[in-house]
Amino acid sequence: xKRTLGVCYYPEQWPQSQWAEDAQRMADLGLTxxxxxxxxxxxxxxxxxxxxxxxxxxxxxxxxxxxxxxxxGTPTATPPRWMLTKHPDMLALDQNxxxxxxxxxxxxxxxHRPYRAECARIVxxxxxxxxxxxxxxxxxxxxxxxCHDTTxxxxxxxxxxxRDWLAQRYQSPQALNxxxxxxxxxxxxxxxxxxDLPNLTVTEPNPAHVMSFRRFASDEVVSxxxxxxxxxxxxxxxPIAHNYMGQxxxxxxxxxxxxxxxxxxxxxxLGFLSDRLPATPEHRKRFxxxxxxxxxxxxxxxxRAVGRGRWWIxxxxxxxxxxxxxxxxxxxxxxxxxxxxxxxxxxxxxxYFRWRQASFAQEQMHAGLLRPDSVPAQAYEExxxxxxxxxxxxxxxxxxADAALVFDYASAWAWETQPQGRDFSYFxxxxxxxxxxxxxxxxxxxxxxxxxxxxxxxLVLAPGVxxxxxxxxxxxxxxxxxxxxxxxxxxxxxxFAIPLPxxxxxxxxxxxxxxxxxxxxxxxxxxxxxxxxxxxxxxxEATAEVxxxxxxxxxxxxxxxxxxxxxxxxxxxxxxxxxxSLCHKAGIETDPLPEGLRRRxxxxxxxxxxxxxxxxxxxxxxxxxxxxxxxxxxx
Ligand code: GAL
Numbered sequence: 001x002k003r004t005l006g007v008c009y010y011p012e013q014w015p016q017s018q019w020a021e022d023a024q025r026m027a028d029l030g031l032t033x034x035x036x037x038x039x040x041x042x043x044x045x046x047x048x049x050x051x052x053x054x055x056x057x058x059x060x061x062x063x064x065x066x067x068x069x070x071x072x073g074t075p076t077a078t079p080p081r082w083m084l085t086k087h088p089d090m091l092a093l094d095q096n097x098x099x100x101x102x103x104x105x106x107x108x109x110x111x112h113r114p115y116r117a118e119c120a121r122i123v124x125x126x127x128x129x130x131x132x133x134x135x136x137x138x139x140x141x142x143x144x145x146x147c148h149d150t151t152x153x154x155x156x157x158x159x160x161x162x163r164d165w166l167a168q169r170y171q172s173p174q175a176l177n178x179x180x181x182x183x184x185x186x187x188x189x190x191x192x193x194x195x196d197l198p199n200l201t202v203t204e205p206n207p208a209h210v211m212s213f214r215r216f217a218s219d220e221v222v223s224x225x226x227x228x229x230x231x232x233x234x235x236x237x238x239p240i241a242h243n244y245m246g247q248x249x250x251x252x253x254x255x256x257x258x259x260x261x262x263x264x265x266x267x268x269x270l271g272f273l274s275d276r277l278p279a280t281p282e283h284r285k286r287f288x289x290x291x292x293x294x295x296x297x298x299x300x301x302x303x304r305a306v307g308r309g310r311w312w313i314x315x316x317x318x319x320x321x322x323x324x325x326x327x328x329x330x331x332x333x334x335x336x337x338x339x340x341x342x343x344x345x346x347x348x349x350x351x352y353f354r355w356r357q358a359s360f361a362q363e364q365m366h367a368g369l370l371r372p373d374s375v376p377a378q379a380y381e382e383x384x385x386x387x388x389x390x391x392x393x394x395x396x397x398x399x400x401a402d403a404a405l406v407f408d409y410a411s412a413w414a415w416e417t418q419p420q421g422r423d424f425s426y427f428x429x430x431x432x433x434x435x436x437x438x439x440x441x442x443x444x445x446x447x448x449x450x451x452x453x454x455x456x457x458x459l460v461l462a463p464g465v466x467x468x469x470x471x472x473x474x475x476x477x478x479x480x481x482x483x484x485x486x487x488x489x490x491x492x493x494x495x496f497a498i499p500l501p502x503x504x505x506x507x508x509x510x511x512x513x514x515x516x517x518x519x520x521x522x523x524x525x526x527x528x529x530x531x532x533x534x535x536x537x538x539x540x541e542a543t544a545e546v547x548x549x550x551x552x553x554x555x556x557x558x559x560x561x562x563x564x565x566x567x568x569x570x571x572x573x574x575x576x577x578x579x580x581s582l583c584h585k586a587g588i589e590t591d592p593l594p595e596g597l598r599r600r601x602x603x604x605x606x607x608x609x610x611x612x613x614x615x616x617x618x619x620x621x622x623x624x625x626x627x628x629x630x631x632x633x634x635x
Contacts, residue, residue, distance in 0.1 A: 006033025030387025421518025531574025
C-alpha cells in the first residue's frame with residue numbers, strides 16, 4: 001500500500017481568492033489528503049434549515065482540481081449559536097451541575113435526543129450532497145470525541161437516558177439492587193425513575209453505580225457516532241474515520257471503532273509530554289523538544305488495533321502548539337521523525353495540523369505548515385522531505401508482533417472509580433509494561449480485551465484488566481506461549497464486586513489474592529532478584545510455583561506452565577528484568593536499546609528512531625539527533 005501525507009485545512013477561515021494557490025502549494029508539497037469541514041456548521045447552515053453549500057462546493061472543487069483528495073468532516077463538534085437558542089437544554093452539565101456553555105466547541109450533551117436529530121439532519125444533508133463527489137474520498141465523524149472532558153454529562157437528558165439504559169440492562173430495580181449491593185447503606189431503589197447520576201452525593205457513590213454510568217456514557221458515544229456512520233454508509237462507499245486522541249480513555253474506542261473503517265488519532269508529542277504524561281522532571285527536560293520516545297508508538301499500536309489494521313494520523317503536530325503548559329519548538333527533524341514512526345507502525349496516512357497558522361481566535365499561537373503570512377514554517381521542508389522519501393520506499397506494511405499487550409478501557413474506568421491508591425492509573429501501568437517491552441527492541445501488538453485467539457503470540461501481557469473476558473480466559477487456557485497476568489487482573493466481577501472464589505481465577509493456576517496494599521510512591525517494596533514493586537502489591541496464597549519473591553518474603557511472580565501471575569507493579573528495573581526473562585522463555589530475542597533510541601520492524605524494513613538531541617551510535621551506525629534510519633531486512 002502506498003503511504004500518503006495530508007493536511008488539515010479550513011477554507012471557511014480564508015478568503016476564497018486564496019484557495020487555489022493554497023491547493024496548488026499543497027499538491028506541490030507532495031500532499032495527497034486535505035481534511036476540511038469539521039468545524040464549519042455555522043457556514044454550512046447559517047440559519048436553521050437554510051443551507052449554504054456554494055462555498056463548500058467551490059472549496060472541494062478547487063482542492064480536487066489540484067489533485068487533492070478530500071476528507072470531509074461532519075461538523076457536529078461545533079453546533080452554531082442558533083442551535084442553543086433552539087435547544088437551550090442541549091448543553092452538557094459538569095459534575096457540579098453547571099452548564100458547559102457556548103463560546104468554544106464541543107458544547108453538547110451526547111444524550112440530548114433533539115441534538116442528535118439535528119446531527120442526523122446535517123449529516124444527511126452533507127452525505128446526500130457529496131456522496132458522489134469524485135473528490136470526497138473519506139469521511140470523518142465529529143472531532144475528537146471526549147476532548148475537553150466532554151464524555152460525561154450530568155444533564156437531565158443524560159439522567160433520562162441512563163435510566164432507560166439501566167432498565168434495559170437490569171430489567172427490574174430489584175435485580176439492579178442485588179447487582180450493585182444496594183443493601184449497603186440502605187441505597188435500594190424501588191423504581192428506575194428514582195436513580196440519579198452518581199454526582200452530588202455526600203460522599204463517594206456506590207462504585208457499581210459509577211461503573212454503570214461510565215459504561216452508559218461510553219455507549220452514548222458509540223450510538224452517537226453510529227447514527228452518523230449509518231447515514232453516511234447509506235449514501236457513500238468512501239471509508240469513514242474518527243480522529244481519536246492520546247491517553248483519553250473515557251469511552252471504549254474499540255466499540256466506536258467497530259463502526260468505522262479507519263481509526264485515526266491526533267498526535268501532539270510535545271503537548272502530551274508537557275501536559276499529560278507521567279514523567280520525571282529529568283525525562284521531561286531531556287525530551288522537551290522531541291516528545292516521549294514511547295508515547296506515540298503506544299498509540300500507533302493501540303489505534304492499529306482499534307482500526308482493525310487500518311489507521312491514520314489525522315493531526316500531526318508541526319511546530320509549537322498553544323494548549324500545553326509550555327509549548328516548545330520541536331527539534332529540527334522531529335516533524336519528519338514523527339511521520340516516519342507512524343508509517344513504520346502501519347499508518348496509511350499522516351496529516352499535519354494545520355495548513356496555515358491562524359492569526360485570530362483561540363489557536364493563533366498554534367503553528368501550521370505555513371506561518372500566518374503564508375511563508376513556509378519549519379515543518380514545511382520536513383514534510384517535503386518525507387514526501388520525497390515516501391516515493392522511494394514503496395511499502396512499509398506492518399508485520400505481526402511476537403508480543404501482545406491487552407488494553408481495556410473499562411479497566412481505566414474501574415481504577416478511576418476505586419483506585420485504592422491515589423496514583424493507581426491503569427493507563428500508566430499498561431504504558432510501563434509497553435515501554436519496558438519496547439526498550440528491549442520488541443514490536444508490540446495491542447489487543448482488545450475480548451480477544452479470543454492468542455495463538456499467534458509468543459508472549460501475552462494483561463496487567464490490571466479488572467474483569468478478564470470469557471473469550472480471553474478461554475484463549476488463555478489453550479495458549480501455548482508465555483502469558484503474564486496481573487497485578488490486579490480479574491479482581492472485579494462485571495458488576496464491580498470482589499469475585500468469589502477470590503482472584504485471580506486463572507485457568508490452571510492455583511492461587512488466591514489473600515490481601516492487597518497500595519503504597520505511596522516513595523515506599524518501594526524491594527524484590528529479591530532486583531528492582532522493586534511500586535504503588536501496589538498483593539499477598540498471594542499459592543500452590544503454583546513461586547519464581548520470585550519480595551525481600552520480605554511474599555510471592556512476587558508465580559506460574560503454572562507458561563501462565564504467570566505478577567503480584568505487584570514493577571519499577572523499570574524490575575519490569576525490564578522480568579520481561580527479559582519471559583521473552584527468553586518465549587523464544588523472543590531481546591536487544592536492549594540505548595536511551596531514547598527506538599526500533600520498529602515493518603514487514604520489509606528495520607527502522608531506528610533517535611529521540612535524543614544528541615547523536616547515538618547503534619549497530620555500527622550513527623543516527624543523528626531526531627534522526628530516522630531504515631534498512632531492508634537481511635534475507
Ligand atoms: C486537536 C483538535 C484540533 C486542534 C488541535 C490543536 O485536539 O482536534 O481541532 O484544536 O487539537 O492542537
